[in-house]
Structure formats: structure tokens, C-alpha cells
Amino acid sequence: xxxxxxxxxxxxxxxxxxxxxxxxxxxxxxxxxxxxxxxxxxxxxxxxxxxxxxxxxxxxxxxxxxxxxxxxxxxxxxxxxxxxxxxxxxxxxxxxxxxxxxxxxxxxxxxxx
Numbered sequence: 001x002x003x004x005x006x007x008x009x010x011x012x013x014x015x016x017x018x019x020x021x022x023x024x025x026x027x028x029x030x031x032x033x034x035x036x037x038x039x040x041x042x043x044x045x046x047x048x049x050x051x052x053x054x055x056x057x058x059x060x061x062x063x064x065x066x067x068x069x070x071x072x073x074x075x076x077x078x079x080x081x082x083x084x085x086x087x088x089x090x091x092x093x094x095x096x097x098x099x100x101x102x103x104x105x106x107x108x109x110x111x112x113x
Contacts, residue, residue, distance in 0.1 A: 067102050
């Protein structure tokens with residue numbers, strides 16, 4: 001499936017007009033597919049249902065992880081970044097509740113990707 005077709009189908013599935021979401025990005029005219037769809041959200045899984053997508057696809061979204069790794073290059077900026085770095089350096093896994101940290105979580109995401 002081509003990226004433009006995927007974007008059109010995906011935005012149509014969640015009720016966004018293609019012209020709003022992607023036409024300005026690609027400079028393409030919005031096509032009238034007349035296709036709507038639905039979505040289902042179950043915990044951290046989102047499923048799209050639309051006739052515009054003919055075969056299953058998998059999409060992984062990796063959000064901001066608040067990684068706080070720094071070296072000498074970051075010293076001039078530590079006065080700006082230390083509050084956020086300290087706030088998220090010990091976290092709990094959202095499903096298991098086990099103690100973790102942003103770096104370990106990021107490594108797990110990369111292993112799954």
C-alpha cells in the first residue's frame with residue numbers, strides 16, 4: 001500500500017477529511033473516497049476498520065520517552081533540562097506496574113520494532 005493511500009484511508013477511518021490531514025503535506029488534491037470507518041481502542045491497542053484498507057497493516061507509535069542521558073555537550077543546557085530529567089528518571093511500567101526507567105523502556109520498544 002502506498003503511503004498516500006494509507007494516509008487517506010487512515011484519516012478517513014477516524015473521521016478526518018483527507019484534505020485537512022494530508023493534502024497540505026503532499027500538495028495533492030483531496031480525493032473523495034466517500035469511505036468512512038470506525039476505530040476501536042483497547043488499552044494500548046488501536047484498531048482501524050475501513051474498506052479503504054484491503055490488507056492488514058501494523059503501525060507502531062513511539063511517544064516521547066523523556067530520556068535523560070547527557071554528556072559534556074549538554075552541560076550548558078542542564079539548567080533548562082534538569083527539572084524534566086529528574087521528574088521521569090524512575091517510572092512504573094504502564095501494564096505490569098514494575099519499576100523501570102525511560103532508557104530501559106526505550107530499549108524494549110526498539111527490540112519490538
